[in-house]
Amino acid sequence: MDDAGVAVAEQGAQVVARVGAVLRVLGASAGAPVPTSRVAELAGLTRPTAHRLLAALAGEGLVDRDAAGGWVLGPEAYILGAVAAERYDVTALAADAVREIARATGECAFLSARRGDETVCLLREEGSFPLRSHVLYEGIRFPLGVASAGLAILAMLPDAEREAYLARADLVPAWGPAHAAEPLRARLAAARATGYVVNPGLIVEGSWGMAAAVFDAAGRPAWALSATGVESRFGPDRRGEIGRVLLEQAHAVTQRLRAR
Amino acid sequence: MDDAGVAVAEQGAQVVARVGAVLRVLGASAGAPVPTSRVAELAGLTRPTAHRLLAALAGEGLVDRDAAGGWVLGPEAYILGAVAAERYDVTALAADAVREIARATGECAFLSARRGDETVCLLREEGSFPLRSHVLYEGIRFPLGVASAGLAILAMLPDAEREAYLARADLVPAWGPAHAAEPLRARLAAARATGYVVNPGLIVEGSWGMAAAVFDAAGRPAWALSATGVESRFGPDRRGEIGRVLLEQAHAVTQRLRAR
DNA sequence: CCCGCATCGTCCACTTTGTGGACACCTTAG
DNA sequence: CTAAGGTGTCCACAAAGTGGACGATGCGGG
Numbered sequence: 001m002d003d004a005g006v007a008v009a010e011q012g013a014q015v016v017a018r019v020g021a022v023l024r025v026l027g028a029s030a031g032a033p034v035p036t037s038r039v040a041e042l043a044g045l046t047r048p049t050a051h052r053l054l055a056a057l058a059g060e061g062l063v064d065r066d067a068a069g070g071w072v073l074g075p076e077a078y079i080l081g082a083v084a085a086e087r088y089d090v091t092a093l094a095a096d097a098v099r100e101i102a103r104a105t106g107e108c109a110f111l112s113a114r115r116g117d118e119t120v121c122l123l124r125e126e127g128s129f130p131l132r133s134h135v136l137y138e139g140i141r142f143p144l145g146v147a148s149a150g151l152a153i154l155a156m157l158p159d160a161e162r163e164a165y166l167a168r169a170d171l172v173p174a175w176g177p178a179h180a181a182e183p184l185r186a187r188l189a190a191a192r193a194t195g196y197v198v199n200p201g202l203i204v205e206g207s208w209g210m211a212a213a214v215f216d217a218a219g220r221p222a223w224a225l226s227a228t229g230v231e232s233r234f235g236p237d238r239r240g241e242i243g244r245v246l247l248e249q250a251h252a253v254t255q256r257l258r259a260r
Numbered sequence: 261m262d263d264a265g266v267a268v269a270e271q272g273a274q275v276v277a278r279v280g281a282v283l284r285v286l287g288a289s290a291g292a293p294v295p296t297s298r299v300a301e302l303a304g305l306t307r308p309t310a311h312r313l314l315a316a317l318a319g320e321g322l323v324d325r326d327a328a329g330g331w332v333l334g335p336e337a338y339i340l341g342a343v344a345a346e347r348y349d350v351t352a353l354a355a356d357a358v359r360e361i362a363r364a365t366g367e368c369a370f371l372s373a374r375r376g377d378e379t380v381c382l383l384r385e386e387g388s389f390p391l392r393s394h395v396l397y398e399g400i401r402f403p404l405g406v407a408s409a410g411l412a413i414l415a416m417l418p419d420a421e422r423e424a425y426l427a428r429a430d431l432v433p434a435w436g437p438a439h440a441a442e443p444l445r446a447r448l449a450a451a452r453a454t455g456y457v458v459n460p461g462l463i464v465e466g467s468w469g470m471a472a473a474v475f476d477a478a479g480r481p482a483w484a485l486s487a488t489g490v491e492s493r494f495g496p497d498r499r500g501e502i503g504r505v506l507l508e509q510a511h512a513v514t515q516r517l518r519a520r
Numbered sequence: 521c522c523c524g525c526a527t528c529g530t531c532c533a534c535t536t537t538g539t540g541g542a543c544a545c546c547t548t549a550g
Numbered sequence: 551c552t553a554a555g556g557t558g559t560c561c562a563c564a565a566a567g568t569g570g571a572c573g574a575t576g577c578g579g580g
Binding site (some may be wrong): 013015016017019020023024026027030031052053055056057059060061062072073074075076077078079080081082083084085086087088089091113115116120122138139 | 273275276277279280283284286287290291312313315316317319320321322332333334335336337338339340341342343344345346347348349351373375376380382398399
């Protein structure tokens, strides 16, 4: 998976696409410093190019280096984000829903947002149960259809949009045969039937997840609430209970968004 | 003031500098949509170039357009900022200080951060007094030395750094003769004597401001708390009282930062 | 209703700018 | 002391960005 990009760019500005890829790499590291060569690798660039872009971005304050020379997002990124938050922040409206899911289920709970063909994890709340999955953390990205949040959102998209995505995305090379179009379609259909989705350890063996979609004011699935934990905590009995909690909280957040 | 940039770039990546300028323009608009031609003007670019960059940035999700075609910062900017916030966010530590200043003085209170040769307003809290200054709002930028926050930070910089800035900055064309090096030095010296700075309506006639610097763990002035209002509320008597409140709160925030 | 006037989006020849293979350097590991 | 893996920099090459010019669009006034 050399270019984890959202596949856009087209004509006009190749550099901008590369800058976007670099920034996304740093964003997905959850604030941990990333060495130059790894940025290059993850962004699909040669090392000199990555280095030049990073140095230029550092001049703008969009990235910064820690003492060891690793790259992190910079103060300017924070400032821009603070302004953009007025328009896009949902964590304030969803924070207590995530907390309630963690409390009621004992598992780790998350809020993720759709971003193009990916989902991004925005909030994480630890559950009380001592065995916890650390597959998800703030900033990490998955393609739609991978991880329970992306499954929940994909399931609730209009049929045409969902099929268009399934046609252009090929998840098998990076995520294995369980993410081929057919088994995916089956999982999505099941999700539409119950309202919530179950990811039975498809990313990491034994790490299960469940999610329910949150809808924007236009009725489109734009976020998802999810819970993850070890397989033994997701037996048929508890699945119903966790699903109920997820749906309830997802509905509450959707209502709050509509009221805003 | 065609290029409000922080003056960096140098060799290596001209496009990155331009991207930075474009993003800064949108950040400084406080979330209000900016038309293409105005972005071009403020970023010092030709309109086709600005348009191409904006379109490419939109492809990355870093900018977005509202219904009327104006440009705003996009969802990706918010997401990156949320990750960067873990490292750079101070608003959580300073929010109650800003609130306390607004409460105790009745004026509008602000937190600003230093960003290179500029300050950026991060927090605004309305005061109770009905005549309020709207010169400052979240996202707006001023060069160091302009507006009370930038004066407070500049005053507390090490002598060599302050003089180097005064030597390279020329504030007179954009901000008038009151911002020439000499009167500025006098204001800064007065600020060092009292600990807080007074801006007697130098940006907008009749809009006064006062500020005190907040220091980072290394003892460098990196933020400022300020209050603004109409001239009549800044008589000699009240100046002492407002200055006291500002210093007290600035000290409290500095302590909290050190403890972090 | 029609005609300026102001914005906007797009095209394409020109050339500035970014590119990346190659090299030198530094630190750490064996 | 040498090998290995990381980093920063150079520069010939050409690909990519640039912006003047044009046509489309939308608004307001005559």
